[in-house]
Amino acid sequence: MKRNGQLLRGARSIFLNGLLFRNPVLVGALGLYPLVAAARSVGSAAALSLLFLLLALPCGLILCFFGMLAPRWFRPGLVLLVSAACYPAAAALADLLLPGSVSGLGMAAGLMICNSAVYSRAEEYAPEHVAAAVLADAFGCSLGFAGVAFLLGALRGLWLTGSLPGAVLPPAGKGFDLPFAGFLMLGFLAALLQWLNRRRAERAAERLKRRIP
Amino acid sequence: MTARWMTCGVNLEREKEPSLRGEIVALPAPGGLPAPRTFAPLRKKKPGRARILGAAEEAGIVDELDGEPLARKLSRYAARKTRVLAAVCFDDDPLATGEQAVLRENTAQVLAGLELAAAACGAAERKIAAASRREVRRMRGACPGVGFWAAGDRYPALAVLRLRHGAERAGTIGAQACAALAEAAKGRAQCETVVTVAGDGVSRWMNCRVRLGTPVGSVLQAGVPDENPAVVAVESAVNGRAVTDLSEPVGVLTRCVLAFRKLPRRRALPCVGCGRCARACPRGIVPWMILRQLESGAPDPVFLLGVERCIRCGACGAACPSGIGLAAVVARAEAVKEGGAAPCR
Amino acid sequence: MFAEMMATALLALGAENLLFAGGSGFSRALRSARRPAAAGRYALLVAWFSLASALIGFRPLPPFGTGGEALRPACFAAAAAGVYAATAALLRFLLPALYRRVSGLLAPAAVNTVVLAMPYVRRSFSFGPAAAAGYALGTGLAFYLASLLLAGAEPKCRNADMPAAFRGLPAAFLYVGILSMAFAGFTGGRVF
């Protein structure tokens, strides 16, 4: 029972790390391109997140079970193969759930295969951890990715249609759905997260100091 | 392609006239200092090399340009087969005029000393490096048999001059060291130096001849200083040091005592990348790159090129429009490079 | 064409890996990619993978239409994985000294190749040998230039005076954002 509790707590912290504190996008700078180029609205953000989950989950699990069997040098190729194999199914499933969404993503959908967030988790993390941790990590990362995607999509969507609350500026033309706007927004979001993380670290240090006088 | 000596250095506002207006004032030696030492003078009309060097050694002459004992410097020049020996009769510092005043008033002594020094190091040609072309015209009549160089008007004038005549196997010694060598030939040890008192914190700018060991404070008093100047600096306004203890004795290297009403610091801004520091440096160092390397935390030795050549003239810091203390930065980089403390990437 | 490639390479770099700290996954490659010398090796590898996978990978791509859209990228990625495995095996057993020097870069280079090729995968391109060589050269060069640019940006994004919240990665995002803004001036609308 105790071990289960420990496992649960461990899983929770892994999940939280993936979701926020070590967000793969904002802290790890992984898998940016699809976000920056394609998260133009809430709809496309949903499609991206779904694809991410559908790729991260099977890839992580497969590598978790079979990753140790392959020699270390072959593992990157294996990950790429597995994710390439998962992709058509994932795309079909995503298209089924959100019709027309995947083709709307254009090139960014294909790029999810070699999305470095999926790739690095599957290559480095999954083979060396137990399935529960891998599951928690995959869900956490997916949620973290989804969070950023939705934020970007919503902000951009608002700006593009000019329905920013209290906006005096007219809607920005096509300019704002270019990747640069995504990068800039990501920059500010990442700064926000970095600020949060620093404050968290400072608080922890203070608490530690109080405990050990 | 212009030579580097034509462009390097920094233009500083110079105020030389006020302290040159009057003659050199001899300050009375404070009590407690021992009487000047004397020894056997040189007898011969044309003494040999060893004798001159011996006299310089005996008199304890120190060259005020760099603090090197004159005897050692001359034998170094002799070993290097120096062809031209120049007496430096100008001051780098924008406010000091000691050397110039010595040339004007003790011309004969300087010339005699220069001749002895040239004989000691085997230099065939003697030169007077004067402060400006005007100074050259003024002094030419009084100095038969020597050539003249005119120093430029950019700040480390001595370094620029060395750069310019470096290919001629030229050596430089200070005018006061020359005069002291002439005295040493007569058997008198070096016991006094000429110090300029200047700066906006004193009301009477002048040159004074003081005994070595006189406290800085009494030299400053001669210039009638303000009630409370903020900074008192010696050696140079550009690369000198601030003095907090006015009882500090005057040495050969003191050269000037400057009092300033206000603190010099401007708020240092980040480097704006104008490149003036690299242009000012007479030694071809690139201070802004060194600053950038040190800031990065992992300096790349490739870009610390030439820091060991630094002569601490401080031209980079004086030229910097952002007010960054670049001389200190270069000094730190040198320490990093020599100490091997730099974590190489 | 080159501008487009440059933009792609820049985005791929910014996007797919390497910029910067991060610590997850690519940190080793990152550290080596930050040195200009390694950037050259890296770019050479990318050019090689591009060449090989352009020659092999584009051939068997299924045509557009029924389901092909999802299959094409997958096939290309699989081809790149194959090229990676072959290269790694060859180097490992034939030139172990060289392999040790580039082992950290091989995998990221392969992934990057897929990213860089993606715009062409979506269009129905079939490369002849000459075109493939040109494409590989362009990709490698663009990749090299882009990583040089980012190496130059590194100290600007991590100086002592900037707000702590922006130091490092966030500033790098902004840097890449402004740079890609400049490249967007070429195309105005779409990047690809």
Next chain:
Amino acid sequence: MPLTKAAAPFVRGGLTVAGMMRNAALALLALLVLPVVHYGPRPLLLAGASVLTCFACRVLVCLVRRTSVSFSEFSVLVTGLSVPMLLPLNAPVWLPCAASAFAVLAAREPFGPFGRNPFNPSAAGVAFAALCWPQRVFSYFDPSRPYGFPLFGRAAYRAAQSPAAVLKEGLKPDILPLDLLWGRTPGPLGTTAILVVGACGLFLFLTRTAKWEITAGFLGAAALIAALYPRILCSPATSVKYELLSGSLLFGAVFLATDPVTSPRTFSGRCVYGAFAGALTMAFRWFGTYEQGVCFALLIANAFAPLLDSAVLRLRGWEGKTHEA
């Protein structure tokens, strides 16, 4: 008497950062004179609004960072003044404000105070505006007929194509050369009066605020490309004339490219940088979507500036080594 242990130097050279920025601001203000004479006080409104926005953003940043607000250097003022120069006079007031807000908040402050920004803030701000609102940034009024622009609100004007836009279409601009020199042509506010821009450039070079080699390299490369590959059917000399005198090319070469912070710090680096930026500008004119490419070209050139510096110094290091050996 208490003496301070201050560090040398106790005197400094005459040039300061504040002085350099003041000179640049003065030169930019001089650009406003002709438009004010021609079209009334509206240029002042645009410039003032943009400067105010810049200051407001800077204050905001200082408040958020909890640092003391200081304007000891005029760089914010320079940014705020050079942004509206690149935008049309008939633009709504919020356009320069948005551009300068972007310049300060995204391109300048995140990287630290003045001197740390990797990109020229004004160029980034204008490029942002051009990408987001291209119709507003590239629509100009026809200055050949008299207008009184009201200070606020919308002005009724007849739109005209700027010479740069005409060139973009591959036609020869139908404008007298004298008009080009005096700025009676459609174009960005501060960039049309070529003579004034040139005089301001001279002022900046003589006061040693800007480096002439960047501008020389920039104009030289642009002229060379214009002569070799004319966009219109005409003699090389005519092509060079129209390319150099139209649009914001000259303004960019004099005011934006010479920004010391974002340009290389070595002489040879600056020459190459200028030429590279000029060539890129012409490339943007050839292949870009918009009629003005200076801002975009400069942003790219800015990114290359540190590389040029390290390359030059590396080369110098090699030379030093071979000489020593």
